[in-house]
Amino acid sequence: MKYIEIDEELYRFIAGKTERIGESASDILRRLLGLSVSDVQANETVHISQPGLETKPLSDEEQNALFIKAKEAVEKLVSTKHVQTSDMQTATTTTDAIDNQPAEAxxxxxxxxxxxxxxxxxxxxxxxxxxxxxxxxxxxxxxxxxxxxxxxxxxxxxxxxxxxxxxxxxxxxxxxxxxxxxxxxxxxxxxxxxxxxxxxxxxxxxxxxxxxxxxxxxxxxxxxxxxxxxxxxxxxxxxxx
Structure with missing residues (x-):
């Protein structure tokens, strides 16, 4: 099992996507990235506050690949919300345009x-x-x-x-x-x-x-x-x- 360091905001995001008790961060990320969860051998949960010093850092290519997959998953999850927000802003803009017409119009x-x-x-x-x-x-x-x-x-x-x-x-x-x-x-x-x-x-x-x-x-x-x-x-x- 490999470990990576993540910031507090990303941690809260991952934790917020938990669907069942005991689901690990790895399982959550695999589900979000569309990877099979069943293919991973179950490991005993280890609670750590910081990654071990012996952890091998990811290469730039691996980091970029992981970032792209995570970005695509997040964009997919929030796309519906963005569409709804856009529609509301369009309606508000239309109303404001009418209300702000000059007196002559x-x-x-x-x-x-x-x-x-x-x-x-x-x-x-x-x-x-x-x-x-x-x-x-x-x-x-x-x-x-x-x-x-x-x-x-x-x-x-x-x-x-x-x-x-x-x-x-x-x-x-x-x-x-x-x-x-x-x-x-x-x-x-x-x-x-x-x-x-x-x-x-x-x-x-x-x-x-x-x-x-x-x-x-x-x-x-x-x-x-x-x-x-x-x-x-x-x-x-x-x-x-």
Whole structure:
């Protein structure tokens, strides 16, 4: 039996590959290197902490051959782990690439799709209008309106007056399978018989009013956001319904 000196890390690696009690380091290495274990004559286990001085060192050629075989065995054992790690890193890199897109790139994507406000209404984003949206709120006039429907219609009418042609963007504010705004009363009735459509002032726009107060606020919030209103300001204005 020959002995070789190995470092602590390699020793722990070999010991970690033990499959049965009493399996020697030689048996473990032969199994890892694909050599037959049964061909080796059993020897009494000798416990030593250092190799004997009479041990003949391996030649450079023998060391290289052993190193190559050990390297191939280790690479085979860890190849599956490397593949899994690589897949995880690829997925992470892909996600990071999307998250780290410049703002301009994200805006192009978002502008072509629907997004959802914090209150649950779908909005197609548009360019910001340079208007003071809070001007649509006159507390004394608002107090004269009849119920939530009256306040809802009052704020929409004022918003239509304030934004002019840009108000047409309200047609892009829709729910999932729901139509909130249209050019005609019949359009809303065709979408829902219970829509209870009402005309927005003298403008050629109609809105469904059969929603509860919370939903009316959500719709107005979405409209304000669509027309370029700041999110906090839109929420504050919508709370007046």
């Amino acid at each position: 994200k805006l192009v994507v978002t502008a072509e799709t629907e997004t959802q406000t914090d209150n649950g209404a779908d909005v197609v984003l548009s360019q910001t209008s340079n208007v003071e949206h809070s001007d649509i709120v006159n507390q004394s006039e608002l107090a004269q309106q009849k119920g939530a429907v009256g306040r809802f219609m009052y704020l929409l009418e004022n918003l239509a007056q304030l934004t002019g042609e840009d108000f047409s963007q309200v047609l892009q504010v829709q729910g999932k399978g729901r139509l909130y705004f249209a050019r005609t009363k019949q359009e809303l009735l065709d979408a829902s018989k219970s829509a209870n459509p009402k005309q927005i002032g003298e403008f050629n726009y109609w809105v469904s009013t059969n929603n509860n107060t919370a939903k009316k606020r959500t719709i107005l919030n979405a409209v304000l956001s669509q027309l370029g209103c700041d999110a906090e300001k839109a929420k504050s204005i919508s709370a007046n319904i």
